[in-house]
Amino acid sequence: MQSKYMTKIQTVKLLALALLSPFALSAQMAPVAEQQDRWAIQPDGSILWQVNGNLPHHDHVEMSGEKVSLWLRYGVEADGHSVLDRTLVFPTFRLLPVRTIASMTYNVSDNDLPRVLINDKLLRPGVYNATVMDALPETVSSVRMNKGIVTIESRIGKDKDLLLIRTIFPSAKKPLAVENWSFVNLSSKPVKIEMEYLRREVKPAKERSTPAQHSFLVTTLNPRQVTLSPNEQDVFTIMYQAISPDRPEEKFAAMEYNGRADRVTEIQSKLQLETPDNLLNTAFNFAKLRATESIYLTKGGYMHGPGGLRYYAAIWANDQAEYVNPFFAFLGDDIGNRSSMNAYRWFASFINPDYKPIPSSIIAEGDATWHGAKDRGDMAMIAYGAGRYALANGNPDSARVLWTLIEWCLEYLNRQLNAEGVVASNSDELEGRFPAGKANLHTSILYYDALRSAGMLGKELKLPAAVIKTYAAREKAIRANIEKYFGATVEGFKTYRYYAGNDTLRAWICGPLTVDIFDRKEGTIAALFSPRLWTEDGLASLAGNKTFWDRSTLYALRGVFAAGETEKALDYLKYYSRRRLLGEHVPYAVEAYPEGNQRHLSAESGLYCRIYTEGIFGMRPTGFNSFDCSPKLPKEWNEMALKNIHSFGHVFDLKVQRAGAGKLEVMITENGKGKKYTIKEGATARVVL
Numbered sequence: 001m002q003s004k005y006m007t008k009i010q011t012v013k014l015l016a017l018a019l020l021s022p023f024a025l026s027a028q029m030a031p032v033a034e035q036q037d038r039w040a041i042q043p044d045g046s047i048l049w050q051v052n053g054n055l056p057h058h059d060h061v062e063m064s065g066e067k068v069s070l071w072l073r074y075g076v077e078a079d080g081h082s083v084l085d086r087t088l089v090f091p092t093f094r095l096l097p098v099r100t101i102a103s104m105t106y107n108v109s110d111n112d113l114p115r116v117l118i119n120d121k122l123l124r125p126g127v128y129n130a131t132v133m134d135a136l137p138e139t140v141s142s143v144r145m146n147k148g149i150v151t152i153e154s155r156i157g158k159d160k161d162l163l164l165i166r167t168i169f170p171s172a173k174k175p176l177a178v179e180n181w182s183f184v185n186l187s188s189k190p191v192k193i194e195m196e197y198l199r200r201e202v203k204p205a206k207e208r209s210t211p212a213q214h215s216f217l218v219t220t221l222n223p224r225q226v227t228l229s230p231n232e233q234d235v236f237t238i239m240y241q242a243i244s245p246d247r248p249e250e251k252f253a254a255m256e257y258n259g260r261a262d263r264v265t266e267i268q269s270k271l272q273l274e275t276p277d278n279l280l281n282t283a284f285n286f287a288k289l290r291a292t293e294s295i296y297l298t299k300g301g302y303m304h305g306p307g308g309l310r311y312y313a314a315i316w317a318n319d320q321a322e323y324v325n326p327f328f329a330f331l332g333d334d335i336g337n338r339s340s341m342n343a344y345r346w347f348a349s350f351i352n353p354d355y356k357p358i359p360s361s362i363i364a365e366g367d368a369t370w371h372g373a374k375d376r377g378d379m380a381m382i383a384y385g386a387g388r389y390a391l392a393n394g395n396p397d398s399a400r401v402l403w404t405l406i407e408w409c410l411e412y413l414n415r416q417l418n419a420e421g422v423v424a425s426n427s428d429e430l431e432g433r434f435p436a437g438k439a440n441l442h443t444s445i446l447y448y449d450a451l452r453s454a455g456m457l458g459k460e461l462k463l464p465a466a467v468i469k470t471y472a473a474r475e476k477a478i479r480a481n482i483e484k485y486f487g488a489t490v491e492g493f494k495t496y497r498y499y500a501g502n503d504t505l506r507a508w509i510c511g512p513l514t515v516d517i518f519d520r521k522e523g524t525i526a527a528l529f530s531p532r533l534w535t536e537d538g539l540a541s542l543a544g545n546k547t548f549w550d551r552s553t554l555y556a557l558r559g560v561f562a563a564g565e566t567e568k569a570l571d572y573l574k575y576y577s578r579r580r581l582l583g584e585h586v587p588y589a590v591e592a593y594p595e596g597n598q599r600h601l602s603a604e605s606g607l608y609c610r611i612y613t614e615g616i617f618g619m620r621p622t623g624f625n626s627f628d629c630s631p632k633l634p635k636e637w638n639e640m641a642l643k644n645i646h647s648f649g650h651v652f653d654l655k656v657q658r659a660g661a662g663k664l665e666v667m668i669t670e671n672g673k674g675k676k677y678t679i680k681e682g683a684t685a686r687v688v689l
Contacts, residue, residue, distance in 0.1 A: 028526075028530055028531060029526075029529045029530065029534075029568075030529055030530060030531045030533075030534035030535075032571050032572060032574075032575045033536060033575070035575070035578050035579055035582075035583060036583075037578065037582040037583065038054070038057070038582065038583060038584060038586075039581070039582040039583075039586055039587075040582065041278060041279065041282050041581075041582070042144075042146075044146065045146070045282060045285060046144050046145060046146030046147075047144070047145050047146075047282070047286075047581065047582065047586065047587055048142055048143070048144045049142060049143040049144075050141070050142050051076055051080070051140050051141055051142060051143070055076055055077065055078050055080070056075060056076060056077045056078050057075060057076055057584070058073065058074070058075030058076075058083070059073075059074060059075065059584070059585055059586065060072060060073040060074070060585075060600075061074075061145070061150065061586070061587070061588075061600060062290075062294075062307050062308070062599070062600045063148055063149075063150070063169060063170050063293070064170060064293045064294045064295075064296075064305075064307060064602070065170040065171050065172045065173060065174070065260070065263075065293070066172065066173050066174075066295065066296055066297040067090065067091070067092060067171070067173065067174055067175035067176070067242075067296065067297065068088060068089065068090055068091075068170045068171060068174070068175050068176060068177055068241075068242070069088075069089040069091065069170065069294070069305075069307055069312065070086060070087070070088060070089075070168070070169070070170045070177045070240075071086075071087040071089065071309055072084065072085075072086055072087075072150060072168060073085040073086075073087075074143065074150070074152065076140045076143075079137075080137075080138070080139035080140055081137065081138045081139070081140065082110075082138060082140045082152060082154060083110065084109075084110055084152075084168075085107060085108070085109050085110075086107065086108045086109075086168070086177070086179075086240065087105065087106070087107045087108075087309060088105065088106050088107075088108070088177055088216070088240050088242075089103050089104075089105045089309060089312060090103055090104045090105070090175050090214075090216075090242040091103045091296040091298065091305060091312035091313040091365075092175070092296065092297070092298050092299070092313060092365065093175065093209075093214045093242045093244065094209075094210050094211075094313070094364060094365065094367075095204055095208050095209060095210065095214075096207070096208050096209070096210050098210075098363075098364050098367055098368045099363070099364070100310065100311065100314055100361065100363045100364070100370055101310045101311075102364065103312045103313065104204065104209075104214050104216065104242055105309065106202060106216045106240075108218060108240060110124070112200070112218065113198070113218075113238065114195055114196045114197065114198035114220050114223065114238065115195075115196045116181070116193070116194065116195050116196070116236075117192075117193070117194045117196075118136055118156060118157070118162060118191065118192070118193055119191060119192050120192070121135065121136050122135045122136065123135065123136050123138065123156060136156055136157050137156075137157065137158065138154045138155070138156055138164070139154060139155045139160060140152060140153070140154045141153045141154060141155055145286075145586070145587055147260070147261045147264040147265070148169060148260060148261075148263075148264045148289055148293060149167055149168070149169040149257070149260060149261070150167070150168045150169065151165060151166065151167050151168075152165075152166045152168075153165050153166075154166075159187070161185075161186045161187035162183060162184070162185060162186065162187065162191055163183070163184040163186055164181060164182070164183055165180075165181075165182040165183075165184070166179060166180065166181055166182075167179070167180045167182070167257070168180075169256075169257065169260045170260065171256045171259065171260065172256075172259040172260050172262070172263040173259065173297075174241070174250055174256070175241055175242040175243075175247065176239060176240070176241040176242075176250050176253070176256065177239070177240045177241070178237060178238075178239055178240075178253045178256050178257070179237070179238045179239075179240070180235055180236070180237050180257070181195070181235065181236045181237070181238070182233060182234070182235045182236075183228060183233065183234055183235075183236075184228075184231075184232075184233045185228040185229065185230055185231060185232050185233075186230075186231070187230060188230050189230065190227050190228065190229055190230070191227070191228045192225065192226075192227050192228075193225070193226055193227075193228060193234065194224070194225040194226075195220060195222075195223045195224070195236040196220070196223055197220055197223040198218060198219065198220045198223070198238075199217070199218075199219050199220070200217065200218040200219075201215050201216070201217050202215065202216045203215045203216075209244075212244050212245045212246070213244065213245075214242055214243070214244045215242070215243045215244070216240075216241075216242055217239070217240070217241050217242075217243060217249060218238065218239070218240055219238070219239050219241075219249075220236070220237070220238055220239075221236075221237035221238070221239055221251075221252075221253055222235075222236060222237055223236070224236075237253050239253055263293070264289055264293070266333070267288055267289055267292045267293070267331075267333060268285055268288065268289070269644060270331055270332050270333060270644050270645075270646055271288065271330055271331045271332065271609075271613075271642060271643075271644060271645055271646070272642070272643040272644055273285070273612055273640075273641075273642060274640065274641040274642075274643060275637060275640045275641075276636070276637050276638070276639075276640075277574070277637075279574065279577055279578060279581065279582075280573070280574070280577055280612075282581060283577040283580065283581045283587075283608070284608070284609060284612060286581060286587045286588060286605075287588060287589060287605035287606075287608040287609050288331065288605070288609055289605075290588045290589075290600060290602050290605035291324055291327060291602055291603065291605040291606035291608075291609060292328075292331065292333055292335070292336050293602070294306070294307050294602035295335050295336065295339045296312060296313055298313045298365040298366070299365045299366070300313075300342075300346065300362075300365040300366030300367075301338070301339075301342040301345075301346075301366075302335060302338045302339035302342050303315055303339060303342065303343070303365070304319075304320050304324060304325075304336075304339040304340075304343065304602070304603070305602070306319045306591075306601040306602055306603055307599070307600065307601055307602050308591060308596060308599035308600070308601050309599070311601070313363070313364060313365045314361055314362060314363040314364065314365075314370075315343045315346060315347075315361065315362050316360060316361045317347070317358070317360050317361070317376070317378035317379075317381040317382050318376070318378075318381050318429040318603075319601070319602075319603035320339075320340075320343045320385075320603065321343060321344065321347065321381050321382045321384075321385040321386065322381035322382070322384055322385040322446070323385075323551070323603040323604070323606050323607050324340075324602070324603040324606030324607075325339075325340040325343060325344070325385050325386075325389050326385050326388040326389050326392065326610065327606040327607075327609050327610050327613070328340045328389070328606075329388070329389045329391075329392035329393040329621075329647055330392055330609075330613050330619070330645060330646075330647045331609075331646065332645070332646020332647055332651070333646075337393065340389055340393075341398060341401070341402075344382070344386050344389070344401075344402055344405055345401070346362045346366060347362070347382050347405060348401075348402075348404060348405040348408075350369075351404070351405065351408040355408075355411065355412050355415055357371070357374075357375045357378060357379065357412070358378060358379060358382065358409075359371040359378075360372070360373060360375075360376055360378050372431075373426065373427045373431035373432060374426035374427065375416075375425045375426045375427075376425060376426065376427045376428055376429055376431060376443075377423065377425040377427075377428055377429070377440065377442065377443030377446065379409040379412045379413055379416075380409070380413055380423060380425075380443045380444075380446035380447045380450060381429070381446055382405065382409050383405075383406050383409035383410055383413065383446070383447070383450035383453075383454075384446040384447075384449050384450040384453070386402045386405055386406050386409075387406055387449075387450050387452075387453025387454055387457060388449075388453055388621055389402070390402045390403070390406070390453070390457055391453060391456060391457060391460070391621035391622065391623060391624065392621040392627070392647050392648060393647070393648075393649075394624045394625060394647060394648040394649030394650070395624070395649060396460070396461070396624060399457060399460065399461060399624070400461065403457065403461060406450070406453075406454060406457070407454075409450070410447075410450060410451065410454055410471070410474075413447045413450075414474065417478075418438070418439055420439075420481060420484065420485045421477060421478065421480075421481035421484075421485070422439045422444045422478070422481050422482060422485045422486070423439060423443045423444045423447050423478075424438055424439045425438075425439065425440065425443050428440045428442055428443060428508075429442070429551075430541070430549070433541075433547075433595075434506075434541055434542050434545075434547075435499065435502070436498070436499055437498070437499025437500050437501065437502065438499070438500070439485070439499060439500070440498055440499050440508075441482070441486045441496055441497075441498050441499070441508060441509065441511055441512075442498075442508045442511050444478060444481075444482050444485075444486070445482065445511040445512055445514075445515055445517075446511075447478055448475060448478045448479055448482065448515060448517075449514075449515040451471050451472075451474050451475035451478065452475055452515070453621070454471045455468055455471045455472050455475065456621070456622050456623060458471065459623070460623050460624050479517065482512070482517070483519060485500070486498075487519070487520060489523075490502070490503060490504070490505055490509075490527070491503075491504065491505050491527070491532060491543065493505065493523045493524070493526055493527035493530070494520055494522070494523030494524075495509050495520050495523045495524040495527045496509045496512065496520065496524065504542060504543050504544070505527050505530075505532050505533050505542075505543035506541070506542055506543070507528075507533060507539040507540065507541050507542075507548075507549070507552035507553070507556065508552055508555075509524055509527060509528070510524065510528055510539075510552065510555050510556035510559045510560075511555065511559070512524070512559075513525075513556075513558075513559025513560060513562055513563045514555055514558055514559040514562060514614075516562065516620075518563050521563040521564075521565075525560055525563065525565055525568065528556050528560065529568065529572065532544070534572075535548060536579075537579070537593065538550060538552075538553030538576055539552050539553045539556055546593075546594070547592065547593070547594065547595070548592065548593055549591065549592040550589045550590050550591065550592070550604050550607075551591075551603075551604055551607055553576065554589060554604060554607035554608055554610070554611060555607065557569055557572060557573050557576065557611050557615065558607075558610055558611045558614055558615035559615070560572075560615075561573075561611065561615030561616050561618075561632045562614065562615050562618065562630070562632075564632065564682055566616075566632040566633070566634050566635075567634060567635060569615070569632075570634045573611065585598055588600040588604070588605050588608075589604035589605050589607065589608045590604065591604060612642070613642070615632070616631070616632050616640070617629065617631055617632075617640075617642060617654065617656070618630030618631050618632060618684070619654075621648070622686070623648075623688075624648060624649060625648050625649055625650065625688060625689045626648070626686065626687060626688045626689065627648065627686075627687050628684050628685070628686055628687070629654070629666055629677070629684065629685045629686075629687050630682075630683070630684040630685075631656040631664055631666060633656050633657075633658070633664060633681070638657060638658050639655065639656060639657035639658070640655070640656050640657075641653060641654060641655040641656070642654045648689050649689070650670055650689045651670065652668055652669060652670040652689065653667075653668070653669040653670075654666070654667070654668060655667045655669070659678055662680055662681050663678055663679065663680055663681065664678070664679055664680075664681055665677070665678050666678075666679065666685045666687070668687060668689070670689065675687075
């Protein structure tokens with residue numbers, strides 16, 4: 001049947017495409033377009049927007065700590081002045097009624113800030129206009145993102161001889177965000193500066209706060225008047241914080257900058273990517289930060305949250321269990337691993353003897369659940385992620401805890417097999433935004449890979465041979481049934497239909513490539529990179545539709561590398577990375593568009609990092625201290641490395657380099673001792689630590 005999303009013109013185009021040979025179809029690759037960078041990578045690893053025209057421009061970025069998330073909307077207008085809006089979200093300051101989105105949230109615009117006077121003239125960044133006759137003009141010169149801190153530099157006055165440096169960041173541990181205003185006198189005369197006192201307190205009604213009444217405070221830390229001599233500098237501070245009876249007001253912020261920088265340094269010290277391409281190295285570092293900073297310390301333990309002003313103090317079967325937790329097993333960050341284990345424990349608390357589905361999401365610090373889209377394939381998401389996590393984490397005790405959950409999810413999925421032997425589910429992770437039929441490809445792919453992990457995990461846990469044999473048989477069966485049920489020619493490409501009756505290309509046809517099913521890789525890769533699916537922002541969710549979700553693009557790039565189409569995948573990875581890191585909306589992977597206006601949801605950044613660990617380096621966990629390594633070293637590179645990997649119960653470096661014609665050398669270094677594997681390009685080394 002014809003999809004309701006297709007026009008008559010599209011149908012005519014498809015009829016024409018159907019007459020083409022598979023070779024002609026695969027040759028029609030969407031071009032990798034030229035891009036105009038707004039930002040530039042700096043020697044210290046930061047990115048800098050040097051404001052020199054092309055205005056106005058506005059963007060937004062999210063930054064998070066354990067008790068706060070700061071959504072900063074920033075911009076520079078045509079005349080050069082700044083505009084900032086700060087939205088503060090406090091995930092553990094809950095409101096009623098109990099809902100996913102019920103975190104205490106407030107917005108602070110430039111008009112809400114304390115007044116600043118320079119030589120008795122008003123400075124009003126962001127709202128300067130001709131009606132403010134005595135206001136001093138501001139001209140923004142640069143915006144920088146470094147160590148999870150945004151810095152905005154401006155020149156003040158007609159002569160531009162007063163420098164204003166604003167730094168904005170969340171506290172690493174407290175329900176607090178800080179904005180420092182540092183003034184530097186570049187003139188030859190003294191300059192008098194005053195920041196007025198401000199204390200603004202807002203309280204939701206006591207009946208709407210839980211467990212007690214909360215307050216939101218905007219305060220000046222050190223309001224005063226100072227006179228700066230030439231070349232002298234001074235700093236004023238504005239604090240945004242949440243308080244409650246058991247959480248008193250913070251009155252000092254001197255250590256918060258270092259605390260934020262130290263936490264970012266801790267994250268960046270692990271799993272360090274080294275390639276000849278500085279763009280990719282830098283994008284990886286930024287993604288590592290966004291994926292890992294967004295973990296909140298709640299009464300229900302550490303909970304990794306997607307963010308985006310809506311998704312906090314809660315966990316999801318896709319974002320956390322499937323997307324980011326397997327990455328944390330490679331990163332080895334202590335808080336990341338604690339949040340992963342906590343997420344799986346929460347999901348495990350809902351297993352039951354009647355095999356009723358686990359909720360899609362556990363919300364409000366664990367006080368409630370969300371299951372609004374019914375079974376989206378959630379048990380496949382959980383089993384897939386938990387299996388990979390248990391193996392790569394390399395901790396037998398943790399794996400035993402996770403096994404109960406994995407075993408239950410696999411049995412649930414076995415009971416959901418339809419007459420054709422693939423997994424039935426109510427919807428998929430897009431929750432009805434696009435058709436998914438009664439059984440979708442992605443859910444069955446996740447089930448297949450979860451069975452693979454279960455077999456490996458069963459051997460490590462020394463489970464009975466009969467159990468391992470059962471999983472092996474189910475793995476073989478679902479793999480065959482995926483081909484029979486989903487294998488199809490769609491729009492002329494030998495690839496997969498996403499569900500029965502689907503005749504329009506879908507982004508999630510990439511799934512088989514990520515779990516080493518390469519039977520239809522040529523047609524699938526041709527379809528993914530064809531003008532029907534590839535857009536300037538990555539994959540369209542549905543061919544011919546403007547909607548895109550980065551998660552499927554990130555899966556696809558990982559899968560194409562895994563399938564061995566290294567050069568092709570590299571071109572599109574470079575394009576995508578440049579657009580996200582240095583383009584008009586930076587510096588992270590996004591959720592979707594038009595929905596959410598490209599929010600920087602955090603788990604997508606974990607998927608970006610997995611392009612490298614699982615795609616380019618080809619690391620597939622096989623045991624508590626072993627993994628398959630199928631590296632995909634691009635032709636233009638002689639070597640690449642991942643350093644300080646905290647995984648498989650070890651801390652080690654992995655380096656891949658050329659070793660003569662058609663050969664690669666895989667080197668593992670741990671505690672100064674090395675182990676070397678020489679393989680043919682495209683082959684796999686079984687690494688045992």
